[in-house]
Amino acid sequence: MSTLVKVPLRYRIPWKKIVLYVLAVAFALYLVLPFYWIVAMSFMHEVDAISVPPHWIPVHPTLENYLGFLHPNEAQQLVGGRAIDETPYSLRNSLIVATSTAILNLVLATFAAYSFSRLKFRGSQVLLMLYLLTRMVPGIAIIIPFYLLMRTFGLLDTYLALILSYTTFALPITIWILKDFFRSVPRELEEAARVDRCGWFRTMWSVFLPVAAPGLVAAAVFAFMTAWNEFMFALFLTSTKAAKTIPVVAANFATDFNTQFTVMASAGVLAVVPPLVLALLFQRKLVQGMAAGSVKG
Amino acid sequence: MAVLAERRPLGDNAKAWALNAPAMIVIALLVAYPIAYSFWVSLQKNNLKRPRAKEFIGFANYQALLSDHAFLSALKVSALFVVVVLGLTVVLALILALVLNEQFRGRGLLLSLALLPWAMPGVVNGLMWRTIFDAKTGALNGLLTQLGLIDEYHAWLTSGTGAFLFTALAQVWNTLPFSVIILLAGLSTIPSELYDAATVDRAGAVQRFVQVTLPWLLHPLLIVLILETMNAFRAFDTIYVLTGGGPGDATTTIALLDVQTVLTFTDFGLGSAYAWVITAITLLISVGYIGLLYRKGNFEV
Numbered sequence: 001m002s003t004l005v006k007v008p009l010r011y012r013i014p015w016k017k018i019v020l021y022v023l024a025v026a027f028a029l030y031l032v033l034p035f036y037w038i039v040a041m042s043f044m045h046e047v048d049a050i051s052v053p054p055h056w057i058p059v060h061p062t063l064e065n066y067l068g069f070l071h072p073n074e075a076q077q078l079v080g081g082r083a084i085d086e087t088p089y090s091l092r093n094s095l096i097v098a099t100s101t102a103i104l105n106l107v108l109a110t111f112a113a114y115s116f117s118r119l120k121f122r123g124s125q126v127l128l129m130l131y132l133l134t135r136m137v138p139g140i141a142i143i144i145p146f147y148l149l150m151r152t153f154g155l156l157d158t159y160l161a162l163i164l165s166y167t168t169f170a171l172p173i174t175i176w177i178l179k180d181f182f183r184s185v186p187r188e189l190e191e192a193a194r195v196d197r198c199g200w201f202r203t204m205w206s207v208f209l210p211v212a213a214p215g216l217v218a219a220a221v222f223a224f225m226t227a228w229n230e231f232m233f234a235l236f237l238t239s240t241k242a243a244k245t246i247p248v249v250a251a252n253f254a255t256d257f258n259t260q261f262t263v264m265a266s267a268g269v270l271a272v273v274p275p276l277v278l279a280l281l282f283q284r285k286l287v288q289g290m291a292a293g294s295v296k297g
Numbered sequence: 298m299a300v301l302a303e304r305r306p307l308g309d310n311a312k313a314w315a316l317n318a319p320a321m322i323v324i325a326l327l328v329a330y331p332i333a334y335s336f337w338v339s340l341q342k343n344n345l346k347r348p349r350a351k352e353f354i355g356f357a358n359y360q361a362l363l364s365d366h367a368f369l370s371a372l373k374v375s376a377l378f379v380v381v382v383l384g385l386t387v388v389l390a391l392i393l394a395l396v397l398n399e400q401f402r403g404r405g406l407l408l409s410l411a412l413l414p415w416a417m418p419g420v421v422n423g424l425m426w427r428t429i430f431d432a433k434t435g436a437l438n439g440l441l442t443q444l445g446l447i448d449e450y451h452a453w454l455t456s457g458t459g460a461f462l463f464t465a466l467a468q469v470w471n472t473l474p475f476s477v478i479i480l481l482a483g484l485s486t487i488p489s490e491l492y493d494a495a496t497v498d499r500a501g502a503v504q505r506f507v508q509v510t511l512p513w514l515l516h517p518l519l520i521v522l523i524l525e526t527m528n529a530f531r532a533f534d535t536i537y538v539l540t541g542g543g544p545g546d547a548t549t550t551i552a553l554l555d556v557q558t559v560l561t562f563t564d565f566g567l568g569s570a571y572a573w574v575i576t577a578i579t580l581l582i583s584v585g586y587i588g589l590l591y592r593k594g595n596f597e598v
Binding site: 016017020021022023024027028030031032033034037038040041049050051052054082084096107108109111114115119120122123124126131132134136137138139140141143144145146165167171172175187224225228231232234235236245248250251253254255261263264265271272275278279280284286287 | 323406560
């Protein structure tokens with residue numbers, strides 16, 4: 001067989017492809033370079049990080065910025081010592097607060113979302129709209145009463161105050177996401193369980209929820225990220241390392257005039273890693289949830 | 298049989314409300330009550346540092362807003378901020394979504410990268426851009442100098458206009474992915490036959506975009522407009538860290554002013570009045586949003 005060479009009659013410059021790839025590369029750089037810069041800085045010595053012209057790659061890579069959070073050296077203690085000291089605690093606090101928020105949310109939202117996906121009831125539309133409406137209430141509008149309320153109950157600077165407030169933020173979204181996921185679970189499963197004379201709770205626990213698990217995970221991740229990233233309420237409600245979350249401490253670095261850029265960058269990177277890892281791990285489910293609900297406000 | 302059919306809806310009703318009770322109690326206690334209470338506080342002279350001077354003053358706090366320079370300036374800054382951020386976000390998000398809607402090598406990677414800004418806490422976004430925009434050592438200065446675009450390092454954030462624009466850019470980077478995802482979801486619902494038909498009709502790329510893509514994207518675009526308006530209007534984290542509202546009050550948005558009033562001056566009465574103005578504006582926007590969802594039928598239960 002002779003080789004079949006497809007000779008185009010007229011060579012056409014593939015403009016569409018070229019434009020597409022140029023745009024794709026430009027966007028990729030736009031999305032990744034800013035973040036790359038703080039990651040690179042976090043592995044530099046301060047001298048290299050503030051050099052002119054800048055070093056784009058750490059020339060003398062070091063872990064001292066990260067290790068400094070555990071054992072700050074003298075220079076680090078001098079500049080921004082308090083924020084450095086608070087960083088490990090704040091990471092722990094953020095982890096506890098965000099995880100608790102995710103769990104509490106899941107419990108409350110599962111009940112509500114189930115009712116919207118399986119039961120026909122009067123007022124369901126209004127209720128669903130009310131949930132959405134509470135999401136629209138700006139945090140700043142409830143922060144003062146919330147602060148006074150927490151002060152009255154002696155809950156300032158505690159995990160509970162943060163968990164409660166973040167739960168109210170995340171609950172409407174979680175309900176919306178879950179109701180969509182629950183609808184996609186086939187009803188026949190529950191009916192089969194009912195025929196087997198399983199009670200409602202038993203049916204939920206051992207039949208319905210396992211099938212809906214991916215949706216539950218996505219909703220939990222949403223709630224976790226909401227809690228992890230929140231700043232304004234944490235700024236009002238916390239004051240010491242007992243409850244300060246990582247955004248509050250990271251902001252302390254930024255507002256401190258003689259902060260080292262490298263330490264600030266490292267704290268920033270540490271604050272991004274958990275939500276980033278979750279976002280990448282659950283990419284598809286999150287994108288689905290975001291698109292379906294369109295409710296992250 | 299007839300009895301069962303009649304009884305079931307009733308049972309559903311009770312069951313549904315019971316299932317919603319926990320969420321409703323939490324929301325009533327932690328959102329509805331505070332928001333009502335904050336209205337009550339906004340009608341008071343209420344400063345934490347002067348607890349004895351607390352008194353009911355009706356709408357005096359609101360009246361004061363009309364001649365409150367800080368408030369009027371913040372309102373203006375917020376409005377401008379919304380316009381700039383929204384304009385940039387929509388244009389960039391639309392282009393990125395159109396790119397991601399095509400098939401090409403590395404598409405998955407680009408989609409993952411697009412989630413990066415979304416995962417980033419606003420505070421970190423602020424401090425990241427601070428290191429980039431820095432006048433003496435920033436990456437932006439370094440890059441532009443090395444590319445030969447500028448001769449010497451500039452202090453990007455010291456002029457009012459500069460600070461405002463660069464803050465808006467930082468905000469756009471952070472909020473872009475959300476819009477991209479909504480638009481991408483919208484794009485993926487467009488039937489490919491429509492494009493085929495348009496191609497047969499010898500419609501050019503621009504024509505195809507205007508006649509096929511845009512009409513289909515109208516609804517997702519509206520959602521993006523509304524949600525991003527709300528986001529930009531309440532923007533706080535990034536601005537707080539990047540400029541702290543300065544220089545002067547060039548980047549002091551209404552949210553920033555409110556937090557300063559409450560946190561620094563502990564003026565809870567005035568702060569609540571600010572907050573209620575923000576709430577009123579936001580609610581107006583969200584009523585539009587919910588109406589839109591309703592009409593489009595996304596709201597069936």
